[in-house]
Amino acid sequence: MGNLTATRPPQPWTAPTASDPVAATLRLPGSKSMTARALVLGALASGPSTLDRPLRARDTELMAGGLRELGAHMSVSDDDRWLVRPHPLVGPAHVDVGLAGTVMRFLPPVAGLAEGRVTFDGDPHARTRPLGPLIGALRSLGVRVDAPPTGSLPLAVLGAGRVAGGEVVIDASASSQLVSGLLLAAPRFDRGVVVRHEGPPVPSAPHLRMTVQMLRAAGAAVDDTTPDVWAVEPGPLTGRGWEIEPDLSGAAPFFAAALVTGGEVTLQGWPRSSLQPVEQLRGLLHRMGGEVTLGTAGLTVRGTGTVRGLDADLSDVGELTPVLTALAMLADSPSRLTGVGHIRGHETDRVAALAKEFTALGADLTETTDGLEIRPRPLRGGTFRTYDDHRMAHAAAVAGLAVPGIEVDDVSCTSKTMPEFPALWSGMVTGKS
Ligand SMILES: O=C(O)C1=C[C@@H](OP(=O)(O)O)[C@@H](O)[C@H](O)C1
Ligand SMILES: C=C(OP(=O)(O)O)C(=O)O
Incomplete structure (x- = not known):
């Protein structure tokens, strides 16, 4: 088995900028x-x-x-x-x-x-x-x-x-x-x-x-x-076959790319009835200007190139906060994300880390006790620290589609949930996926 040690050499990564709308059909790893x-x-x-x-x-x-x-x-x-x-x-x-x-x-x-x-x-x-x-x-x-x-x-x-x-x-x-x-x-x-x-x-x-x-x-x-x-009764558990769905939170940055670039991303292999909060993600992306459909090809998100600000309680879907923060940074109006005080106890204090790293890129956002307030303005390139947090790298990648020169200090942290993230992301942006 790989990836079992904490000691990975840091892997700096320049988030690729998208010159065209993305158009990708992807099969992402399991949940x-x-x-x-x-x-x-x-x-x-x-x-x-x-x-x-x-x-x-x-x-x-x-x-x-x-x-x-x-x-x-x-x-x-x-x-x-x-x-x-x-x-x-x-x-x-x-x-x-x-x-x-x-x-x-x-x-x-x-x-x-x-x-x-x-x-x-x-x-x-x-x-x-x-x-x-x-x-x-x-x-x-x-x-x-x-x-x-x-x-x-x-x-x-x-x-x-x-x-x-x-x-x-x-x-x-x-x-x-x-x-x-x-x-x-x-x-x-x-x-x-x-x-x-x-x-x-x-x-x-x-x-x-x-x-x-x-x-x-x-x-x-x-x-x-x-x-x-x-309440769980005592009793035997039966062995069975599990069909693992594609990972919804891992899919979020790819869907966000459709919104940022006015493109289209389809995630294959999506079940009709899911154990993950697909409806919530659909609703959030829709409110931010995307169109989300579930068809035979999979779950498809289309963007117009205009991202709208969002006022939302994310307590059900705290994992999505870093990617939605990056989207909100590129929106046409302010955003207020609430209900996610608990993500201060995630891989890093995500509220503080997002505020700090995006501020360093010129953003105007403030930390609240349970979320973030974001007032979009032009960002600049610079170093973006991940603090070992895969979803910080996802957030930087989304912002990097529109902002040249975002240097992620260590993209290897994406191995926590998707070791193939840098390759899949570059493939999507360059049209080689
Ligand atoms: O049970 C799970 O698989 C998870 C629950 C959530 O944890 P929290 O309730 O700590 O946010 C989520 O953020 C985490 O990524 C995965
Ligand atoms: C919070 C997360 O992970 P963990 O399962 O380590 O809590 C996450 O993946 O966003």
Whole structure:
């Protein structure tokens, strides 16, 4: 497996400028979120599973690597089909979470089911990402966890081979993944789980729906009828075939390119009914001046070359903020993006990083506690720092279509979710995709 180490040599990259409207039909890699969940559910199932068109990227390789460390059999040599064969979970083991929120929040509950000590650590910034509420929840569900008083990595789960489970209250306002992690492992807890969120709203509701839908598809009984409460019955998970959808958040910069250049981008292989928030992305791109259609060729976005400002609460789709900020920078009127205070706890503090790096390119934007206010004006080229954040690189790429000379300090961070991003992007801009 590649990309498993944090130490990549920095790869400077000049974002290509588009001299013509883009016209591309692309097949993009699979959804990170679906791949991660299918791997976890597969490892906890009572029979084998397959993942068709999974995402091969640093986050999903770390997920497969972590589950393999815990004893599951993972066969990931075929890019088009990965195989998961469950096996009793055992320690001692060490899980490298990299910078992946999915790995650091989904695998500690799984480790509680293993017999033995399982340690977790990751990239330096992973130690600052919110994890305390999950540690507290695991302890109250009967799992022994050694962790610093800060409630962060590095930590050790002292797995007893079983987890009692039961009712737990958690403040998941920092990340929906804190709930998803508990739910995914819960069918294997002796008493299942009832998770009750108390606190400011949980972000990323569509990701929680994906967790619930995939659990049900694997045979779990889940009740999510009460807002902020999720109940999972104990019971076996069945192995199955998972068709992984193309990654919607990874598609966002490519769709944004259609708006910026007045071109057309089609993403192939889009299902009629999706586990990802396609309707929300469609609505947002439409409000910004794009036309989005789902046809036999796939999901197509057309732009007019005029981008409109946007006033939107992005709490459901926080992952899209960097790309929408870049679009807003090129719009014909101001934008106000709200509801994304939690993305300060993502790969970097995205609100602060976007404000800082675009200001350095001449932009007029201000940070608010939960978002950004953007007043478009001409930008200039210059260095754009990514802070190891793939979506910062996506934002720079979108702005670079219209602004010559944007130098991304390190585009290799895109390997977190799409190692082929620089090549696919250049292919789209030069018309060779
Ligand atoms: O469960 C998942 O697969 C994800 C949930 C979201 O996390 P947050 O709720 O922390 O934003 C999202 O931003 C992340 O990229 C993937
Ligand atoms: C927030 C993200 O990732 P993670 O799963 O590491 O939280 C993201 O991919 O935008």
